[in-house]
Structure formats: C-alpha cells, structure tokens
Amino acid sequence: MNDSRLLLTQQFNANELFAQYPPVITDLNKSIVFKLGLKEHYTESPVIGYTRWAQMGLPEDVYKTDVKLVKHSGYFSYPPSSNNCVEWHLNFAHEDVFGFYGGPLFAQDEMQVVEHPILACLREAILDLELERTTVKNGQATPILITGVERRCEVATDPNAALERPHGLYGNEFQFASDKAIRTATTLLSPPTKTNIIAMESPQPDFGLYTRDQIKFILASAITGFSAAVKLSKEINEDAEVSIHTGYWGCGAYGGNRELMPLLQIIAAYCADIDTLHFHTGGDHNGYDAALATLDDIMTEWEGMCLEQLIDNIMALRYDWGVSDGN
Template structure:
C-alpha cells in the first residue's frame, strides 16, 4: 500500500484475538507488524469517541492467505521512508473499532452514524502531526463489515464524509475482489463532485436514511435519489 495512513479495523480491546487464535485483519496486522503488540499493554478499552494511532511500526514478515489459510512465508525488507522528526518509519496505523451491528438496522440510526463519524474523525483529524507532506493517502476498505455486520455502502459513505471533512487526504479504498462495488463507489463520488454536493448535505441525507429504511433502497440509491430531488436533477 502506497500510503502513510492505514486503517486497522480493530476490536475495542485492541489486538483482538491475536494472542489466542484470532486471524482476521486486525490479528494479521499485529502478526506482521509485531511492534503493534505493545499497544495491548499500554492502551485500555477504546471508548466511543476515541481512536488509537500507532506510528512508526515496521513490517517484519511476508505472508499470504487469510484466516485459516494465513501463513508466514519469510522475512520482509520494509523500505518505507523515514519520518524525520521521530526517525521512525513513515507509517501510521489508524485503529478504529466499528459499531457492532448485532441487529442489522441499528447501524442506520442517526446516533450510530454519528458515533462512526466521530470515531473516524478522532483517528484522522490531526494527521498532519504525523506527516511532512501537504497531502497524504489513507488506505482503507470495508470497515466493520465482516463479523461486526456493517453495511459496505454505509461504511464507505461514512469514511468519505470524514476524509472530506478533515481535508488533505486521498483514499485508497480496497474492495477485496469486488469490482462492481469499486465501480459503484467511484460513480457515486464522481456524482457528488459533479453536483457540488457538500459534506453537510451528504451527512444530513444519511441521517434521514433510517426513516426510509423500509422502502428498500440501498444507501447509495438513497443518496442519489435525495440529491437529485434536492438539486432538481431529473
């Protein structure tokens, strides 16, 4: 990933199951960037309006596979550039724990959407403190969309809102073999730019999605519909 900021989709108890058999994104990250393990000793439970930034962690291992197929394949030479103020690797892990959508519809409430926006904003708002660049890249993907039950479209919109509000960051969004989702996301972002839709407008529309949930539209479809209606686009 050619980015200084990497999302880590973590458990509220950072590290998750890395020490006792877990092997999802968080545990894999902690296995090949082993300096992350120190955070398990230093960091308490992540509260609702908190995120954890782990800076300068080197990658030591090459790997392949995922979950049951995850395996070590040899040492890794980490050629990441150096962040001069700290003389450490210019890499920052943005550890954010997503809402656990144990009941699917709760993730669409205004309160829980606001929770996710606040959470990610905590992780990204001060990114310039950790970088010499005027503009940087945030590498992310389907945050909280595995065992936590998150809706991929909703989570993508939430991340776009926060990154746009923070400013100075581009997104590398990894869809993990879902080209149709990637195309749909690119089309939505292009539509938002073309219609000069603001962060505030997108957020207000998203807050109203819960009220229309039973009408069966996806978050992307609902955004398109409401923006066209608001701006008189037919």
Template sequence: MATRSHTRFTDDIFCTPVPTTSNIQVKTIDILRNEIFFSNLYEEYRQGLFAAEELNSKDLYENYLPNFENQNKLFIFDLLNNKHKYLPSPNKSILITRWKPFIPIIESNSQLSTIIKFQDDIFNYKSDGNIQTIEWYLNFANNDLFAYYGGPLLAQDELQVLECVELASLRQYLIQTINTVGSRTVGSHAHKNKSVPTPILISNTERVIDLDTKDIYGNAFAPANKEQLQHAFKLVDPPQVVNLIAIEAPSNGEGCYTYEQINYILTNCYTGFKAAQILAHKTYEMNRYASNSDHQRPSHNETNNFRTIIHTGWWGCGAYGNNRQIMLITQMLAAHWAQIDEIIFHTQNNEHSKDIAISQTVFEKLKDEQQVKEVINKIIKLNLEWEKSNNT
C-alpha cells in the same frame, strides 16, 4: 482558520490504567502535545488529544515480549527471531495517541474534493515515493486494542500484529503497565449512558513479515501445517514503515441503520482521519528519522505541504456484519470533510463492484451538503440494512 464558539469535542472519556510501573522510559503528553501542535494550524484540536506516549521500539520489544498463544503464530514468531534474529533498531521509536471524538464539521464545500480510489488488492504498505506524503492504514480494531492477537484467528487485525510484531509488545505494555493511553478504542460518555469512539493512532511501527494469506486467512490459519506456514513466510528487509489508525466499527445490528449509528460511524472515521492529518509533521519526523542512516531529525522547516493518504478497505463488513454501502459512503464523507488528500479502498477483488458504484453515486450527491445532520437524514432515507456476519 476562523474560530468557533462551539466545542469541537464531546465530553471527557473514562480510562482506567492498570496498576504496575513501566520498565522503560516514556515520553509523555506534556512534551508530545507541543511537538504535535508545534504551529497554530490545528490549534482548535489541541485539547482533542486525550493521551500520547512515545516509546523506544527496542526497549519496548525487549521488555514486553510478545505472548503468542497459538502454536502456528509461535512458529512464525520463531522464524523471525531465531532464524532472522529480528530486533527493532535502537534509534527507532513509536508514538501512540488516543483522541477524543471530534464533532464532524463541514469546513467548506469550495475545497478540492478528496481523491478516491478503489483497488482490487490488499494492503501492501508500499510508499508512493513522495517523502511529503504521510500514508496511514486502517486497523480494523476491536474495542480492546489487539486483544486477540495471540489466538488462533488470522483476520485483518491479527495479521497486522503478526506482520508488525512490535505491536504485540505494545499490547503487552498497555495491559501490564500504568500508562496514560489505555487499550480502549471506545470510551464512555462522561454524562450520558452511551459509548463514544476514541480512535488510537500508532505512528512509525514497522512491518517485518510479508505473510501470503491466500490459503491461511481467517479460520484457515489455525489448522495450517508447518510447510504451509514456511511457504507463506517472507522477511521484509529492510522493514516497511507503517502508520495505523485503529478504529472499531459498530457491530451486530439489524434492520435499517439509525441516526445514532450513522453519526457514530461518521464521528469515528472523521476523528481518526483528522487526527492522522494533525499528526503529519510529527509522524513525518519519526518516519524520516527511522530511515535516515545518519539519524538526524528533520527540522520543522522541512515539514510543510504534507499530503495525507488513508488506506482502508471493507472495514466492519466481515465479522461485524455492516452494510458495505454504508461503510463506503461514510468513509468517503469523513475523508472529504477532514480534507484528506486521498483515500484508497483496497477491495481484494471486484466481487462488490455494484456496491462501490452505488456508493460513489450517493457520495457525489451528498458531498456538497452544508449540514452533517442533513447528510445523515438523507442516508437514512436510503433504507440501507445491516448484513450478516461472515464469522471471520
């Protein structure tokens, strides 16, 4: 890959750790940077890795217990722990990385286009069966990662934490200890008074609960009765391996989208998607090790020719009130520019098929453009306006 004279990253971001020491052993960025960038393939992105820590899942879960405040979430948590005696494998670890925002670059318009699919379903976290495929799922994050997991709401973010319960322990670790990652998916520009996206990626967590949310999603969760919760609960055994991209969408806008807003969304998605691709071999190694009965780590020779799949959906289109077409177009462009093999939009139903069709048409017209600035200016000319929050 040719080198460039310009920087691929914005300026450094500010992150303040909390003043307590960790109770568990932590593998830090000094070691992890070399494990993630073990070849020269993504060397130009090396300094874009802002922070990284790898934690033993069992140690994390036992030392930083989840703190569910809502009684219904406590009921689900008790079903998992008391009835099913859940405990993460002592051989499994999770990796949390935080990234500086990459400046989006259109690498080449001669590359094969990213495969784009729309499915009228929700995340089910099932693998495509190809061990060389690394699959990632968007976490529709708050700027403070998993901050509301213990409360009464059950939106996409809170549902992922409840089903992948060690994420609740990760949240407790992040807010209780001195750590290098921090819990912020948004940082501050070092020289300008503005926010910049700092995506957080989590490799190798596990989904242990499959919760049927048909009648208990969103604000309907808190008033649900115990019979409803028991009926909705299903243990996932063996657990499903899950890799997450936590990015926060912009919110509470009005009128037409500005250049700055569109650029922020593109940068956020591009960084998260490209980071997922960069993490492929390290994540593959962790995923395989967690599922191997002999617990032999794969060698680097096994980690070639990966496919990266991103699973997403109506990111930013619920409580945050973003325009559906904007969010589809920008995610498709970011995946294409980052050379992601496949992106799958899980749309729940066919209610917004018109928005999908229009967005696909716009993407096809824009994907061969050579300059990001020109792409953004053409999106501005669409005069797409912010929508209203649905308060979930």
C-alpha cells in the same frame, strides 16, 4: 476541519519493547510467524509513537473536496511514507486494541499485528504500564494512532492448494494450516518498511436497519481518526500530503453494510481534509462502486451541504446490516 483533542501521548523504543515485553502467543501457527518476524530484531530508528484521541463533534456542513479516491483490487500492500506524503493504514480494531493478536483468529486486525510483530510487544507494554487502550469508551470513539512501526514480514492468505492452503489462510483457516503452509506463506521483508496505523472500531454487530445514531458514530469515528492522522502528519511536515488506506472496515466479523461503510468513510475523508483515500476492495468492487454512485446522487457537487440533511438522505436509503463472515 481539525479540532482533534489529544487524550494520551507516549513514545516507546522498539528495541526496548522487544527486549522487555515478549509477545504472549497461545496459537502454534501464530508463534511460528512471530518467531520468524522478530528473529534478530533490531532497528536503527526505534521510536514508536502512541496517541489516543477524543471523539470530535460533527461539522455542520460538508463539502466535496478534491480528495483523490483510489480503488485497489487487493489488500493492503503498505507503501512506506515519503518526504512528500505520509501514509496511514487502518487497523479494523476491537474496542480493546490488539486484544486477540496471540490467539487462533487471523482477521485484518490480527494479520496486521503478525506482519508488524512489535505491536504485540507494544500491547504487552501498554498492559503493564496500565495505559488507556480502548478505541471506544462510554459510547464515544477514541481512536488510537501508532507511528513508526516496522512491517517485518508478509503473510500470503490467498487460496493455493499446491502450497497446502487450499482455502487460503484468512480468518479461521489460519489455525488449521500445517507448519509447512505457514512457513511457506511467510515472506520476511529485508529491509523492513515503516507503517503508521489508525486503530478504530466500527459499531458492534446489529441487525435490521442502521439507526441515525449508528451512522453518526461511524462518521465521528472516521472523522476523528482521519483528522488525527492529518494533525500528526502536519506536525512532521506541514506541506506533506496525507494518504489513508482503508477497506471494508467493520464488514467482516461485524457484518457491516458493504456500501454504507465505504460511503461514510469517503464523507469522513472530505471532512478531515486528507489528500488521498485508498480503498482496498479485496477483489469485491461492488460495494465501493455503489457507494461512489450513491454519493453522486445524494450530495451536491462542490457546494456545502448541511450534514444533517446528508444524513437524512442516507437514512432514506434504508441501509440494513449484513451478516458476520465468522472471522
């Protein structure tokens, strides 16, 4: 399935972004990492692609394809693409893409920007040029895909009392850490690697049971973002495999259900015809494992199934919203 509709396409030169659009940082600890990551910035392959896509319609039927599902116990490690496989990583975006990169918060979105600091420069360029930057508009998903972004540093967020981060650095802990803790946690990558990003927002936080419209929106968002990644990858090499890295998208600050969100992303992977879906659990396998078991129960093996019937089966399970983790 691939009827993705392109709303916007733009190319940027990373070296020019660095020279013309410095990051706007309001948090001291963020400024430390950005200065380290952008120090002596220059790249021989500076082209960054920026595309924005219209929400796709849902398919009538869904099939269990031979997409390879891979579970990882940690967080994103950002393997680079190869000639045979194009790697993509989700950005668990806000509606206003990269809108909070310079403040004190250090959740998945902000962490990704810090480790790919040219994204902050890109954000400032988008603002200056008045380009469309929303990942949702008028209730419709409009994922933004960004290609060729250098990952210039890695920030350790695990708890380590000996290195002055007894509670780790993730989320709100980042802003309270010492200068030394931030510097010790930051490792510069030499040479930098390149990352392709799918920025898309999950439904805004809610309570009670998930509605049918919310489930359809999640599916449409993921199918659109995944399908756009396939389309862009095949334009580079039509024989290349497409690999997408994700995790508990929308299950942190937004309080999404940690079984339902993996379940719907796997269904989206079937619909988008990707080759491999990597799911990074951060050490919490329960939701992902439960999603796999549930999928076996509610979806027929290898046969086409009416998507509306599949949604009926999901609705019958009465998934409810969780609670925000405060990050």
